[in-house]
Amino acid sequence: MSRADTVSSMSNVHSGGRESPANATAAAPAPAANTARANPAPPAEFPDSTESTVVYRLRAGIRARYRRERRFRRLGAASLAVGGLFLLWLLGTSALQSVGAFSQTYLAVDVALDAAEFGGDAPYSREAIAAAPYQRLLKSALRAAFPAVTARRDKRRLYRLISDGAPYDLRDRVLAAPQLIGGTHRFWLLANAEVDRLIKGSIDRHAPESNRRLSDQAIAWVDRLQAEGRVERRFNRTFFTAGDSRNAEQAGILGAVMGSLFTLVATMLLAVPVGIAAAVYLQEFAPRNRFIDLVEVNINNLAAVPSITFGLLGLALLINFFGMPRSLPLVGGMVLALMTLPTIIISSRAALAAVPPRIRQAALALGASKVQAVVHHILPLALPGMLTGAIIGLAQALGETAPLLAIGMVAFIVDVPGGPTDPATALPVQIYLWADSPERAFVERTAAAIVVLLGALAVVNGLIAVLRNKVEKRW
Numbered sequence: 001m002s003r004a005d006t007v008s009s010m011s012n013v014h015s016g017g018r019e020s021p022a023n024a025t026a027a028a029p030a031p032a033a034n035t036a037r038a039n040p041a042p043p044a045e046f047p048d049s050t051e052s053t054v055v056y057r058l059r060a061g062i063r064a065r066y067r068r069e070r071r072f073r074r075l076g077a078a079s080l081a082v083g084g085l086f087l088l089w090l091l092g093t094s095a096l097q098s099v100g101a102f103s104q105t106y107l108a109v110d111v112a113l114d115a116a117e118f119g120g121d122a123p124y125s126r127e128a129i130a131a132a133p134y135q136r137l138l139k140s141a142l143r144a145a146f147p148a149v150t151a152r153r154d155k156r157r158l159y160r161l162i163s164d165g166a167p168y169d170l171r172d173r174v175l176a177a178p179q180l181i182g183g184t185h186r187f188w189l190l191a192n193a194e195v196d197r198l199i200k201g202s203i204d205r206h207a208p209e210s211n212r213r214l215s216d217q218a219i220a221w222v223d224r225l226q227a228e229g230r231v232e233r234r235f236n237r238t239f240f241t242a243g244d245s246r247n248a249e250q251a252g253i254l255g256a257v258m259g260s261l262f263t264l265v266a267t268m269l270l271a272v273p274v275g276i277a278a279a280v281y282l283q284e285f286a287p288r289n290r291f292i293d294l295v296e297v298n299i300n301n302l303a304a305v306p307s308i309t310f311g312l313l314g315l316a317l318l319i320n321f322f323g324m325p326r327s328l329p330l331v332g333g334m335v336l337a338l339m340t341l342p343t344i345i346i347s348s349r350a351a352l353a354a355v356p357p358r359i360r361q362a363a364l365a366l367g368a369s370k371v372q373a374v375v376h377h378i379l380p381l382a383l384p385g386m387l388t389g390a391i392i393g394l395a396q397a398l399g400e401t402a403p404l405l406a407i408g409m410v411a412f413i414v415d416v417p418g419g420p421t422d423p424a425t426a427l428p429v430q431i432y433l434w435a436d437s438p439e440r441a442f443v444e445r446t447a448a449a450i451v452v453l454l455g456a457l458a459v460v461n462g463l464i465a466v467l468r469n470k471v472e473k474r475w
Contacts, residue, residue, distance in 0.1 A: 091454070097447035101239060102155075104249060106188040107162055108230035111141045111170065113247040115182045122181070129175050136168035138189075142262050145222060157218050163190040165250045189230065193248040193441035195222055201232060202440070239448065243414045248441030251434070253449050255416045259409070259424030260398060264332020266420055267340060267397045272390050274337075275344030279386075282345070283352040284374050303342035310339040311406025321405060326408030330420040332417065335403045340393035347389025351382040389467040395457055400426040427453050 115121065117137065119128040142158050149158050163169075166189040173187065174180055194214045197203050199222070208244030209216055222386065226229050286292045314335035318324045324331050355378050363373035404410070408431065409425050417424035425433075427449060433448040 003027075030455075048127060094447045094450045094454070096446055098118070098320040098451045099201070100200050101444040101445075102236050103233045103447035104236040104238065105191040105199045105235055106232050107191045107225060108186050108188050108232075109138065109162065110145065110186050111137055111143045112144075112183055112184040113137065113174065113181045114320050118181050119168070122178075124178055124181060126175060129178060130171060132171070132174070134174075138162065138166060138170065147226075154217065157215060158221065160192055161195055161221060162193055163249045164247050165245075166190055183384075188234075190230075190238070190243050190249055194218075196249055197441055198222060199226075199233060211228060238356065239445065243416050244412060244425070244433070246412075247412065248439050251442070251445055253427065253430060253452060255413060256425050256427040256430035256449070257452070257456075258417050262329035262417060262420040262424065263332040263336065263404075263426055263431070264394060264398055267328050267336040268390075268394060270334060270337035271340040271344055271393060271397075274372075275341050275393075276348050276386055278341075279348030279352060280374060280379070281343045283349045284378070285370070299342050299345055303346055306402075307339055307400050308402040308406060310335055311403030313338065314403065314407050324399065326415065326425070327411045327423040327425070328421055329417065329426075331407055332404050332426065333410055333420065335407055336397040336400060339403060340397050341395040343396065344386075344389050348382070348386045351385025351389065352378060354385060355381045384468045391461055391464045391468075394468045395461060398457060398460070399428055399453070401426075401432055405432075427456075 018284070026189040039137075112136075117132050118124045139155075139159055142161070143155070146158055149155055169189060170187060191199075194203070195218075198205075198214055198219065203212055203214060205219060222231065238250060239252050241248060241254055243255030245251040280293065282296065314331065316335060318331055319326060336409065359377050359381065360373055363377045368376070404426050410429055412423065413423050413425055415422075430451045431446055431453065434449065
């Protein structure tokens with residue numbers, strides 16, 4: 001043994017058989033480095049081992065799934081954004097076009113109420129006041145305001161500055177205050193629709209005279225009245241307090257609103273109880289046989305039938321067969337009730353089916369009868385869903401036009417209905433008639449009626465949603 005081996009052996013003995021760190025590091029190479037050199041990691045694109053291939057495929061599938069989920073969320077958000085933009089565009093366009101309909105132009109006219117036109121000396125009877133020639137009095141007042149107008153054609157243009165309903169408005173004011181007879185008084189009277197459009201800036205003054213209904217001479221008269229302070233814009237109460245009219249400045253929506261209200265009430269009273277009762281029977285009590293299956297299939301098919309079909313059914317059955325009058329809100333409500341029934345039945349059955357079976361089973365286990373279990377336990381829990389179905393059906397009925405057109409509720413009716421048996425029209429039909437009118441002054445009133453209809457739908461849905469939340473029960 002050499003001297004070097006002896007020294008090495010002695011150093012090992014003194015160190016307790018352990019090698020020094022330096023020797024150990026030099027003697028034993030790093031295992032990780034050896035493993036990496038012996039088994040290099042497979043590339044991500046081309047795995048070598050079976051285990052690495054499985055892991056790679058799992059991770060690739062997870063990444064692809066996440067990408068699909070992100071794509072789906074983006075598509076959903078984009079769809080909501082597009083729908084919201086279209087809704088904002090509709091509401092914004094209707095609101096901007098309807099602003100002018102809520103104000104109306106009035107002209108101040110000094111009218112001489114000569115006592116001779118009312119039958120002589122006071123006291124004046126109401127019959128004499130009502131029969132006075134108010135149109136002639138207004139024409140005389142306009143000629144006095146513009147004495148330079150002498151030609152017959154120019155006089156006709158001058159008379160058209162005020163509304164055709166101004167004589168009736170003047171008559172009502174004199175009937176309300178007979179003490180005005182015998183003097184000259186200033187009355188603010190409704191202006192013609194074209195004058196109203198001129199004051200609102202809807203008529204281009206610089207356009208050729210042949211392209212507008214208001215002549216240059218009439219524009220000069222209006223400018224003179226405006227310079228004298230005899231032109232004012234006021235809130236258009238007529239739009240909310242009058243019925244339909246062929247003159248745009250006198251047209252209102254009260255008759256159509258009352259007709260829609262009576263029609264909707266008739267629809268609700270007929271469709272909601274019958275629809276809920278039919279849904280309860282079909283879901284809880286009806287036997288399972290072919291006849292019931294046929295009824296359910298037909299109900300589902302009726303929910304997809306075009307609304308005009310129900311209008312034709314009402315025309316053939318209610319009007320032609322039973323001889324009921326046209327243009328009645330009661331008839332319209334019956335037709336819309338037939339159209340709304342499938343929607344209410346389907347949604348009510350879905351609400352009943354959504355009640356957990358344990359509620360029904362617990363009630364029966366405690367000795368309740370089938371009717372008691374349905375009335376006292378199942379119906380209260382399903383009521384919010386049933387109200388939702390009723391909301392959808394009634395909102396659909398409120399906006400329907402085609403069935404009402406088929407049963408004759410498109411007639412021109414000036415008077416405001418007093419009940420469901422009085423002739424009337426509906427607000428959607430009124431919108432259709434105004435939109436079809438060639439009179440440009442009806443454009444802003446059409447938009448205003450649309451805004452009113454949308455507001456009515458929002459109010460009805462909001463009220464019923466609050467009611468639904470109040471009666472909702474948790475299980």
